[in-house]
Amino acid sequence: MNAPLATAFDWPLATHQALSRLGFGVVGFVPDAGHKRLIELCQADARMRTVVMSTEEEGIGLAAGAWLGGRKTALLMQSSGVGNIVNALGMVSECRFPLLLLVTMRGEYGEFNPWQVPMGRATGAVLREMGVAVQEAHTAAEVAAHADAAARLAFGGYCAAAVLISQRVIGIKSFQEQAEQ
Amino acid sequence: MSLHRRDVVKALLADRGDLLVVAGLGSAAWDCTAAGDHPLTFPMWGAMGCAAMTGLGLALAQPARRVLVITGDGEMLMGLGSLATIGVQRVANLGVVVLDNERYGETGMQQTHTAHGVDLAAIARGACFASSVTVRDAAGVEALRRAVHHAPGPWLAQVKVAAEKIPLVLPPREGALLKNRFREALLGASAALQ
Numbered sequence: 001m002n003a004p005l006a007t008a009f010d011w012p013l014a015t016h017q018a019l020s021r022l023g024f025g026v027v028g029f030v031p032d033a034g035h036k037r038l039i040e041l042c043q044a045d046a047r048m049r050t051v052v053m054s055t056e057e058e059g060i061g062l063a064a065g066a067w068l069g070g071r072k073t074a075l076l077m078q079s080s081g082v083g084n085i086v087n088a089l090g091m092v093s094e095c096r097f098p099l100l101l102l103v104t105m106r107g108e109y110g111e112f113n114p115w116q117v118p119m120g121r122a123t124g125a126v127l128r129e130m131g132v133a134v135q136e137a138h139t140a141a142e143v144a145a146h147a148d149a150a151a152r153l154a155f156g157g158y159c160a161a162a163v164l165i166s167q168r169v170i171g172i173k174s175f176q177e178q179a180e181q
Numbered sequence: 182m183s184l185h186r187r188d189v190v191k192a193l194l195a196d197r198g199d200l201l202v203v204a205g206l207g208s209a210a211w212d213c214t215a216a217g218d219h220p221l222t223f224p225m226w227g228a229m230g231c232a233a234m235t236g237l238g239l240a241l242a243q244p245a246r247r248v249l250v251i252t253g254d255g256e257m258l259m260g261l262g263s264l265a266t267i268g269v270q271r272v273a274n275l276g277v278v279v280l281d282n283e284r285y286g287e288t289g290m291q292q293t294h295t296a297h298g299v300d301l302a303a304i305a306r307g308a309c310f311a312s313s314v315t316v317r318d319a320a321g322v323e324a325l326r327r328a329v330h331h332a333p334g335p336w337l338a339q340v341k342v343a344a345e346k347i348p349l350v351l352p353p354r355e356g357a358l359l360k361n362r363f364r365e366a367l368l369g370a371s372a373a374l375q
Binding site: 025026049051052053054055057058059060061062063064065066067068069070071073087088090091094095096097 | 201203223225226227228229230231232233234235236237238239240241242243246260262263265266269270355356357359360363364367368372375
């Protein structure tokens with residue numbers, strides 16, 4: 001069994017601090033085991049409005065509308081969710097909406113569920129094809145720094161930027177381990 | 182006598198005050214433009230299914246302003262899950278008007294699910310909206326005019342309109358322009374420095 005690397009480093013806490021420091025006021029997500037702690041930190045932050053969504057595609061509208069109204073949005077999703085936002089990303093590109101995506105990978109490093117593998121394998125390429133800047137975080141220690149850099153790129157450059165958080169960081173290998181989290 | 186979509190939208194946007202409007206792609210956006218192109222209307226040319234959620238984002242960012250989404254039945258059907266998301270957020274300043282001609286107007290007037298009995302107002306009720314209504318006549322439109330500015334949201338109105346082919350009245354197409362003019366009108370010149 002592969003133990004997750006560098007679990008001692010609290011990447012969700014550091015990432016939440018980065019989002020807070022940069023003034024993100026809206027956080028949209030579909031519940032996700034890998035993002036569980038970051039979601040909870042955002043929900044506990046009175047300066048962040050968290051929005052639970054039915055599907056990740058809703059997040060693109062959410063972020064666009066919030067930016068029209070002057071607020072920054074971060075979207076948290078799993079790599080499978082990237083498949084659900086592809087057409088809507090066209091609006092982000094055409095309108096030059098700034099957008100930060102934090103994506104926990106599945107189907108990538110030690111995946112046990114074969115149904116996750118095709119989308120996991122395509123996630124980075126799909127995002128790049130849609131004009132999203134992609135940064136990959138392979139260790140817990142680099143997630144928050146990548147999130148900070150991607151946010152600056154997105155909101156400084158009026159574009160979409162994604163951080164792909166490796167399954168190596170998340171460390172979930174089976175349903176049983178997930179249930180015991 | 183059936184309602185005409187252009188008349189409905191013109192009535193809803195008359196004396197709009199400081200209303201913020203998101204127009205879903207296709208005929209609903211053309212209707213809003215026919216009522217008068219306005220910097221505080223964001224007409225969508227794509228992202229089908231995302232209009233209501235764009236309204237939610239705007240309503241959350243601007244809690245002191247009234248936000249109105251005007252969209253079509255086909256566009257709304259593509260984002261049905263967003264009704265549940267909006268209902269759960271309980272945003273008091275958001276309203277959604279669905280112009281329901283029971284057709285996909287841009288692709289050849291094929292029937293949508295609402296032509297076969299799917300009831301969007303009932304779905305909104307089931308999705309925790311504060312209120313929802315089906316509008317079929319001029320009296321209903323008049324009541325809806327008041328709701329736009331005063332009803333506690335989230336509310337949804339399914340307005341049954343005639344299935345008619347009418348002239349295109351197009352807003353500007355460029356997305357960045359539409360975004361920037363909206364933000365400048367809402368947030369002032371400093372929006373460009375955010």
